[in-house]
Amino acid sequence: MNTGSFSSSSPAPDSAQQVLQEVFGYSAFRGAQQAIVGHVCGGGDALVLMPTGGGKSLCYQIPAIVRHRAGQGVTVVVSPLIALMHDQVGALDEAGVPAAYLNSSLDLSGVQHVERELMSGRLVLLYAAPERLTQPRFLELLDRLHERGRLSLFAIDEAHCVSQWGHDFREDYLQLSVLAERFAGVPRIALTATADDHTRADIIERLSLASARCFISSFDRPNIRYTLVERDNARAQLLRFLRDEHEGEAGIVYCQSRKKVEDTAEWLQGEGIAALPYHAGLSTELRRRNQDRFLREDGLIMVATIAFGMGIDKPDVRFVAHLDLPKNIEGYYQETGRAGRDGEPAEAWLTYGLSDVVNQRRMIDESPADDTFKRLQRAKLDALLALAESLDCRRQRLLAYFGEDSAPCGNCDNCLHPPARWDATDAARKLLSCIYRCQQHSGFGFGAGHIIDVLRGKLTDKVQQRRHERLSTFGIGHDLSEAQWRSVLRQLLALGHVQAEGDFNVLSLSDSARAVLRGEVPVVLRQAREAGSRQRTRAARTARLGDVSGAPRLPASAATLDAAGQARYAALRAWRGEVAREHNLPAYVVFHDATLAQMAQSHPKSLAELAHISGVGSKKLAAYGEEILRVLAQSVD
Structure with missing residues (x-):
């Protein structure tokens, strides 16, 4: 069977750097990518924490390609969303990498076709939902691949879903412990964009990654x-x-x-x-x-x-x-x-x-x-x-x-x-006292609206019914607006001095409120902004971004182009849109904006020059190179 450049008969494994350039069109790794890829290519287990947009996908896609070319078989990617699988497989197909998915969007014939491709050894990556991993038929297929030495790697995306401490716990992920138990020796890489200490520990325990190398990239997204x-x-x-x-x-x-x-x-x-x-x-x-x-x-x-x-x-x-x-x-x-x-x-x-x-x-x-x-x-x-x-x-x-x-x-x-910021110690003491007095007088607590009415001296029906106008705290906060008092209360809740309980959000004092009431703890709060105020205007945005038309602005990579370059960029975007519609793909799967901007800037005149553009791999160069050169030649120069 002809499997092109992904033949398992390759005499020596291709380097990760070679795959990065040839398949994805990038000349250099970013951040920790190179260390992660090298570790996983060598068969090591890994836990990868990398922010969204940091390039997590390449951390398992490149090892998948390298290991497949070395005859080590298919990489199975556990992914929780059908849409993500579709986009990833579409992008890999554009890059010339044989990939497929198994999920509920496929009918029986589609599933059978993918299974045949899987067992033939053609597929480099197979994406599957976590619940698929527990199905006997799928496990049997993986068993057969494992026995033949054709099961290369498991990649578990969105790994935080395995943790009950995380923000997106999914019970199906708990079953992924079967991978370590049933397929000993097959390396595993778990990836997520966010996990605190509790969640990280849970991922390691539930996925049996105690011996895995942990790669934690900076969480900073400066843009x-x-x-x-x-x-x-x-x-x-x-x-x-x-x-x-x-x-x-x-x-x-x-x-x-x-x-x-x-x-x-x-x-x-x-x-x-x-x-x-x-x-x-x-x-x-x-x-x-x-x-x-x-x-x-x-x-x-x-x-x-x-x-x-x-x-x-x-x-x-x-x-x-x-x-x-x-x-x-x-x-x-x-x-x-x-x-x-x-x-x-x-x-x-x-x-x-x-x-x-x-x-x-x-x-x-x-x-x-x-x-x-x-x-x-x-x-x-x-x-x-x-x-x-x-x-x-x-x-x-x-x-x-x-x-x-x-x-x-x-x-x-x-x-x-x-x-x-302002010294809100006196205001905090007034509010805490009012909560205490209202509860002491009536024998039960009240919500925020009523407490603020009492503070501001409003004779509402409820205030009069409860006779709270007789309290010493009635009207002592008339100098602040309702919005200001709500800001004070919200911040005292955030600081833990006040609690809100029950179906009616009844306010009560926490233990720490006593020190505030006694004046032992100063309270400095953010000052509430006046209603309707705003920090920036269109003029400020124009000054910051150079957007004078109100139209969607050019990306920074294209905004510095001269008039001819921007005309080339516009022509390339129009061409990309046509290709995307024809292939039923999002436009960015064909080429990213930054890649088009670089084309418009450098204006390559040959395929050799085009091949040096970041994001232009060998498959895309062969598929689109001549068309891109035609579009550039015909655009306004």
């Missing part, structure tokens, strides 16, 4: 700007953010509930913004159609629950916005990491309020989990709240959570616009 704002009018704030800073650009808006996803997408459409909904309650066909449109079309916004996004390879997502507070920093980091995979400037924007803090705590308290798990989840939420309420560099705090030291970034909202 992402982190902006966290107090909620005033969430929709108005989001609309300003989109129109002033990301008009016409692709992005993701995360919401906590399915209903909020649908309502927000409909509202954005009504505002003339191209937006699509995505959540697990939609039909499979609609989810697939919306995801395909998001991947293939320019400038679309996906409004989604966290059911969307894992493994999405779309490189030009310019922003990720959260309308609700995530559960923990791992989830926040994973979701925001979907922005700026191409290395171009991107933004992570989040709006949050008092209700987020209260609701998240309530969900933890009411969950059926044991006390140990609840304590850990509360600690994770507290870390996220500390990030949201921080007065210092966001990136520095975010990286510190993952055990990484860093200097202030100079690029997050706190670095660019240092928040005003």
